[in-house]
Amino acid sequence: MLTKVLLILLGLSIILPSRSEGPHVESENRPSAYDDVYGPQPQAAEEKLLSEETKPTLSGPHSTLGKLPTATHILNSILNNYDHKLRPGIGEKPTVVTVExxxxxxxPISILDMEYTIDITFCQTWYDERLRYNGSFESFVLNGNMVSQLWIPDTFFRNSKRTQEHVITMPNQMVRIHKDGKVLYTIRMTIDAGCLLHMLKFPMDSHSCPLSFSSFSYPESEMIYKWEDFKLEINEKNSWKLFQFDFTGVTNITETISTPTGDFMVMTLFFNVSRRFGFIAFQNYVPSSVTTMLSWVSFWIKKDSAPARTSLGITSVLTMTTLGTFSRKNFPRVSYITALDFYIAICFVFCFCALMEFAVLNFLTYNWTKPRASPKLRHPDIHARALMPPRASAHQHPDAFVCQIEDSDESDGEEGPSCPAQQSLSPGGIQNPGGCCKWCKKYVCVVPRCEGSIWQQGRLFIHIYRLDNYSRVVFPVTFFFFNVLYWLVCLNL
Known part of the structure; x- marks a missing residue:
């Protein structure tokens, strides 16, 4: 019995070691399935993790992680003892800032508010000896997050009303540091700047809209601005919003302004623009001229058509008033008149004079003579006669006077009382109702036929019944010469 137990234990001792060591030996001696495959051999999980932690990842012939610690070390070394609150060269020399x-x-340019909008990329360059470094990097490009760690010029735009810095998707600003200490700072911004517009020659005006900038706190003894050979890039291919204006060029000046806090250097750019004339011409000049010409139609309407002539004249005057108001709708309230205001005012005067011409004609026709005789007394072959009133009534009404109506060929188609001057009861030979001034007797003829000794040879006088004929010539000719003189003066100034 004891012998059997010993044999069983001996057998178990032989079988158990063989089972535990069999797989390990197999893994070393058995050929692997990956021996015939070209490429990296599979590694155990533990060895793979160790290799990922210790071996750098290669991307090309050089390792990028070899440059990254170097760049980090350079930035940390130059910014470690850097004080961004102090300007470079403080106490020794002024800082020179080059602008581009x-x-x-x-x-657009707002005439009513006298301002304009401009979108710029503003570049400033200066040298900071504290940022010099040695290394294989020629420059470092840093985003807007690093701007707060460097000294930046406190440049501000003196005539700006509103300024917007673009921050989508990140703040649109950049800093580039060169190994010799040169710093380039670039920022994009939109500025609403004031522009004083001189509207005296409007709408033939030209303007120079300024954009001036300087340091806010550093006087000229500490900071100096200068142009980079006056480099100004103008991207006219972009959709500029000048609308009524044409861009004619840009100029610049540099000046020093004295203030209670010191003398500051101010740089100013002038964007020169000239107004396009087409829009204003069709909106103001053409309607004004046409309305003025329409008011002359009344000269071809008969004198008896008082409602037609009166309504036409009043309509012309009211239209010119509306045009004058409309031209000032989107216009600054300046204390002087412009070229357009003067033109509209003259057109208004022409329309008003055309209306007053009919009023004067109507007044002289029906008030300088007595009422017409009844139609029964009219005969084409009978000349005008002065019918004397009875002696008794003559003393009561010494100026009483009755004229017959004459329709003869001598009146040139003009209807009116034919009372020759010598037949008048007044001492001067011409009827003088209402106490008219003396020069009217000498230079104004009321009746169709001006006969008598009073009309001396070579004297210029006006035939009242032909006032419309005179107006048909005088008004157009005067308006033509006014336009010639107006455009010559406005376009040559």
Missing amino acids: LSVNTLG
Whole structure:
């Protein structure tokens, strides 16, 4: 019995070691399924993790992680003892800031508010000896998050009303540091700047809209601005919003302004624009001229058509008033009149004079003579006669006077009382109702036929019944010469 137990234990001792060591030996001696495959051999999980932690990832012939610690070390070394609150060269020499500008969009120009909008990329360059470094990197490009860690010039735009810095998707600003200490700072912004518009020659006006900038706190003894050979990039291919204006060029000046806090250097750019004339011409000049010409139609309407002539004259005057108001609707309230205001005012005067011409004609026709005789007394072959009133009534009404109506060929188609001057009861030979001034007797003829000794040879006088004939010539000719003189003066100034 004891012998059997010993044999069983001996057998178990032989079988158990063989089972535990069999797989390990097999894994070493058995050929692997990956021996015939070209490529990296599979590794155990533990060895793979170790390799990922210790071996750098290669991307090309050089390792990028070899440059990254170097760049980080350089930035940390130059910014470690850097004080961004102090300007470079403080106490020794002024900081020279070189400026370069790129105009992305110009306009619109608001005439009512006297301002314009401009979208620019503003570049400033200066040297900071504290940022010098040695290394294989020629420059570092840093985004807007690093701007707060460097000294930046406190440049501000003196005539700006509103300024917007673009922050989509990140703040649109950049800093580039060169190994020799040169710093380039670039920022994009949109500025609403004031522009004083001189509207005296409107709408043939030209303007220079300024954009001036300087340091806010550093006087000229500490900070100096200068142009980079006056480099100004103008991207006219962009959709500029000048609308009524044409861009004619840009100029610049540099000046020093004295203030209670010191003398500051101010740089100013002038964007020159000239107004396009087509819009104003069709909106103001053409309607004004046409309305003035329409008021002359009344000269071809008979004198007896008082309602037609009166309504036409009043309509012309009211239309000119509306045009004058409309031209000032989107216009600044300046204290002087412009060229357009003067033109509309003259057109208004022409329309008003055309209306007053009929009023004067009507007044002289029906008030300088007595009422017409009844139609029964009219005969084409009978000349005008002065019918004397009875002696008794003559003393009561010494100026009483009755004229017959004459329709003869001598009146040139004009209807009116034919009372020759010598037949008048007044001492001067011409009837003088209402106490008219003396020069009217000498230079104004009321009756169709002006006969008598009073009309001396070579004297200029006006035939009242032919006032419409005179107006048909005088008004157009005067308006023509006014336009010639107006445009010559406005276009040559």
